Amino acid sequence: QMQLVDQLHKLTIENCSISTQQKQASIQNLHLFPVSKENIESRLKAYNRSELYEFTIPELSFNNANFHEAFFNKKFHADLLTIKNPVIYYENFALLKPSKPKADFEDLYYLLSNYLYDINIDKVDIPDGTIQLINHSRKGKTISLDNHFSLGLENMLINKDQFGRKKLLFSDQVEFSVRDHLIRLSDNVHVIKAGTVGFSTRQKEVYLTNARMYPETNSQNFPTINWNIQLTIPEIRIKGINIGDLYFDQKIAADNVMISSPEIKLYQKNKSTKKTELKEISFPLPDEIESISIGQFNLNNGSLKIFSELGNQPYLLIQSDLKMESQDILVNNNQINNKTEFKKGKYTAGLYNFLFTPKETNQQVSIEDINFSTSEHHIVMKQLNVKPKTQNTHQDQFEMQVPILSMNGFDIDKAYRNYQYFFESIVAEKPKLLLYNNAKDSIQINPFKVNIYSHFKSFAEVFATKNLRVNDATLTVIKNGQKTLQDNITFDLTNFRVDDKPSSGFLHSADFSFSVQNIKRQDTQKLYLFTIGDSKYSSKNNRFTAKDIRIIPTLNREKFNAQKGFQTDYFNGKIDSVVIGQPDIERWFDKVELTGKEMSVIGLNMDIYRDKRLPFDERRRPKMLQDLIKTLPYPIQIDSLKLVDAKIIYTEQPPLGDEVGLLKFSKLNVSLKPFTNMKSSGTKIPDFQLDGRATIMDSCQMNVRMNYLMNHPDNLFTANGTLTPFNMRILNPVLEPLAKVSIRSGRVDQFRFNLSADRTQASGQLMFGYNDLKISVLELKNGNTKESKFASFIANSLLLRSKNPRGKELLPDEINFHRDEKRSIVNYWWKAIFSGIRNTMGIKDTKEESEPKADQ
Structure with missing residues (x-):
């Protein structure tokens, strides 16, 4: 001692x-x-x-x-x-x-x-x-x-x-x-307990086995932490490390770090007042470690679980398998705020079988594969699925599937330091969106006013990309168990930005465009299929275009007529394109009002067929043109509506005989200004003018101008028009089958009319000059159509005037017709003018069936 x-x-x-x-x-x-x-x-x-x-x-x-x-x-x-x-x-x-x-x-x-x-x-x-x-x-x-x-x-x-x-x-x-x-650890709450911790200066290696990270619940700071972090790590190996730098300088500098099969569990203990819970997750370092630099980092076969501990029982929010590889990492331990700071590094991370089940919403998100790379600056997600946790037939719900979601040009530094996520581009390939329209009062969504920041604020202050593109998305709407809509959509959003400020553009973007392919719709009776090959809109040129529009009957003529039971027009045709210039898209989503500068219907090609062998529906009451416009399903205000280079062929099956009558209009161009059913300055709907021209039977040019008073109690309108000279034989394809009359000769030199009409009566004048008119009256014998010599003689000698005028001066004849309310507005136009033709030719008013029929 x-x-x-x-x-x-x-x-x-x-x-x-x-x-x-x-x-x-x-x-x-x-x-x-x-x-x-x-x-x-x-x-x-x-x-x-x-x-x-x-x-x-x-x-x-x-x-x-x-x-x-x-x-x-x-x-x-x-x-x-x-x-x-x-x-x-x-x-x-x-x-x-x-x-x-x-x-x-x-x-x-x-x-x-x-x-x-x-x-x-x-x-x-x-x-x-x-x-x-x-x-x-x-x-x-x-x-x-x-x-x-x-x-x-x-x-x-x-x-x-x-x-x-x-x-x-x-x-x-x-x-x-x-x-x-x-x-x-530096937060004075969490600790790491390892079964074994060791190092070898000869091997330049540090290792931990059976390590656990957990909070000490008796710590003074434990009640204040927002996240309780628990880790179980079977093995950590740090190779190529300078042990002297670790001990003397509190710095870890290593060639390689390997973490095997870690289990990571995060428990949310306190709800942040800023509601940015995920942004606040930080893994503390050992207090004595000032910095970590690693050449190569590998984490294999890991698992991640995030719980909400707000309540009696922890609730599993997120679970996923994970792996990570990193190169040239530098991490500092900020001694002022005890925060871990990632200074540099190249990271490649993968999350697999990712499942996110929010506690407060009825949605679940699963992703088969998430890969992130800082060197390539992108995040790629595969098989992203969003669906309700529980089905509810009384609330609107949705499901979404995205096979591939690529987020490119990712600025990880801004994301890490400032919680600002910036991307060069985001591309979603062939997503499928299924909407269940279950609620009785489904909410109309305005994409110009919608704010989706609530879906981002838990992890981001700003989420932005220069371009967001969705390729070939399938949108399906289900209502009452029936599919009511299915479209393929491609759209682009330029300068898409989500933050805590109200959206000032379409879905938080500066510019946007969309394309919808292969639109298909059916009428309520399922008699017609309406298709649009491609429809596009771009906010940069503010122009909407729909191409390859088709009207396709679902039944043949015989089945169609058998189902209708009355004389009904049978349509079959197409439109090359419909173009709307300068539409107010924001107004459409805000007030469901269709407004724009000009709307053009280009390349209409329509075949119309009617079978007169069926009975006429005496109950029908077609509307006047003003009333048709007023009762459109949506408010509309277009400065100019144009029909460009249209072609219409009308065929009619007469009550007797097998041959159909045919009337053809080509190079049909119509302009209607303005086209609106909305009151101007809150008082009256503006009157409109209709100008049209067409070629009849590839021979005669027709020009017409009509003016409609939209606020007149009797729907007053005026019309005037002309026909260029033509050979009257061009009318035989319609007259021979329908009127049993054939024109052998005759030429129209002048044809001008003007009239004024309302919902009941049309009156005006017709200038109709022609000469050398000779006809043959036809009759059916033994199923064949032949000329009746005697009837033809009587008609040419006694009933018809062979020319007009008989003298030198062409005088007007009276137009006077009382509208049949059971007939269409086109029939009204034709019958009013025909009343003047009848007066000019000297044809007396006879029964309706003796007149040429032209209900369309």
């Missing part, structure tokens, strides 16, 4: 044996301990010391030791020092060190230097021991270690010159491991 010269420690040895001949020594039950444990700091300060130790060693031995050199010259050398089952206590008070702090263990050296100046041991072996290290930093933090350990040292050299050389434990090589090691 002896009092050591530092006046702070004592040494006791139960047994000591030395053999200079065999160069061996052994010591049993060595005990180095403080003289007193009272007023430790003041006693250390009094003796200008900062370190306190206590060693309890049951047995230690030296092999091949030079005791003579140690005794006479205070220099000790041994090949091997073996220490069995030591219990080591070391406490360091950094605050007691001078402004230029002494190296660790310097006090211990000065204590030993009173007995030995130089200690050199080739190998130190401690197979198993217990160590307790306590370090009180200058910042007031205490870091402790209390574990079983093993230690191996090579070429340990302790002398005055070794201090300050950043040589760990004064040795060239160190092999060290501790069991059940506890590492406290």
Whole structure:
């Protein structure tokens, strides 16, 4: 037993044996301990010391030791020092060190230097021991270690010159491991407990096995944290690491880090007032680590689960498998705010079988594969699915499937530092959106006013991309179990930006365009299929175009007529395109009002067929043109509506005979200005003017102008028009089958009319000049149509005027017709003009069936 010269420690040895001949020594039950444990700091300060130790060693031995050199010259050398089952206590008070702090263990050296100046041991072996290290930093933090350990040292050299050389434990090589090691992290709540922590300076390796990270619930800061982080990691291996930099500079610099099969669980403990919960998740570093730099990082076979712990039972929000690879990583531990800061690095991460089940909404999101790469600056998602957690037939719901979602040009630095997600482009390939229109009062969504920031704010302050494109999306709407809509849509959003400010554009974008392919609709009776090959709109040129529009009957003529039961027009045709210039799209979504500068219907080609063998529906009451416009399903205001280069062929099956009548209009161009059913300045609907021209039977040019009063109680309108000279034989295709009259000769020289009409009566004048009119009256005999010679003679001699005028001056004839309310507006136009033709030709008013029929 002896009092050591530092006046702070004592040494006791139960047994000591030395053999200079065999160069061996052994010591049993060595005990180095403080003289007193009272007023430790003041006693250390009094003796200008900062370190306190206590060693309890049951047995230690030296092999091949030079005791003579140690005794006479205070220099000790041994090949091997073996220490069995030591219990080591070391406490360091950094605050007691001078402004230029002494190296660790310097006090211990000065204590030993009173007995030995130089200690050199080739190998130190401690197979198993217990160590307790306590370090009180200058910042007031205490870091402790209390574990079983093993230690191996090579070429340990302790002398005055070794201090300050950043040589760990004064040795060239160190092999060290501790069991059940506890590492406290910088948030003063979470700790890491490892089954084994070890390092090897020779192998340049640090490893942890069976590590767990968890919060200490008795920590003073535990109630204040928003996220409880729990990790289970079977193995972490850090290779190519400079252990000296780790110990002396608190910096981890490694070639490779491998984390195997980690299980990550995050529990949300407190609801953030800013509702940015996911943005606030941060993984703290060990408090003593200032920075981490890694050449290559690998995380394999990981799993992630995020729980909401707000309530009695944790609720699983997110679960996923994950893996990660990274290169050239630099991570700093911000000592001011205790936040982990990622300074640089190339990352490739993958999430697999990702499932997100929000607690407060009836939706679930699953993604088969999410891959992220900082070097390629993109995020790619495969098989993204969104669907309701539970089906509800009384509420609107939706399902979405996206096979591939690519997010390119990702600026990860802004995302990490400022929670601002910026992309060059986002592309969704062939998504499918299924809408269940279940609610009775489904909400009309205005994409100019919709704010989707609530879906982003949990992780982003800003979410923006220069271009958002959705390719070939399928939109399906289900109502009452029936499919009411199915379209293929492609759209682009330019400068798409979501933040906490109200949206000022279409779906938060500056410009947008869309294309809908292969639109298909049916009428309520399912008699017609209406298709549009392609419809497009671009906000840059503010122009809407629909191409390849078709009207396709679902039944043939016989089945169609059998189902209708009355005379009904049978349509079959197409339109090359419909173009709307400068439409007010925002007004459409805001008020469901169709407004624009000009609307053109281009290349209409329509076949119309009517079978007069069916009975006429005496109940029908077709509307006047003004009423048709007023009762359109939507408010509309178009400065100019144009029909461009249209073609209409009307065919009619007469009550008797097999041959159909045909009337053809080609190069049909119509302009209607303005086309609206909306009141101007809140008072009246503007009147409109209709100008039209067409070629009849590829021979005669027709021109017409009509003016309609939209606010007149009787729907008053006026019309005037002309026909260019033509050979009257062009009318035989319609007259022969329908009127049983054939024109053998005749030429129209002048044809001009003007009239005024309302819902009941039309009146006006017709200037009809013609000559050399001769007809044949036809009759059916034995199923064949033949000329009736006698009837033809009577008609040409007594009933018809062969020319007009008979003198030199062409005089007008009266137009006077009382409208049949059961007939269409086109029939009204024709019958009004025909009343003047009849007066000119001298045809007396006879029964309706004797007149040429032209209901369309």
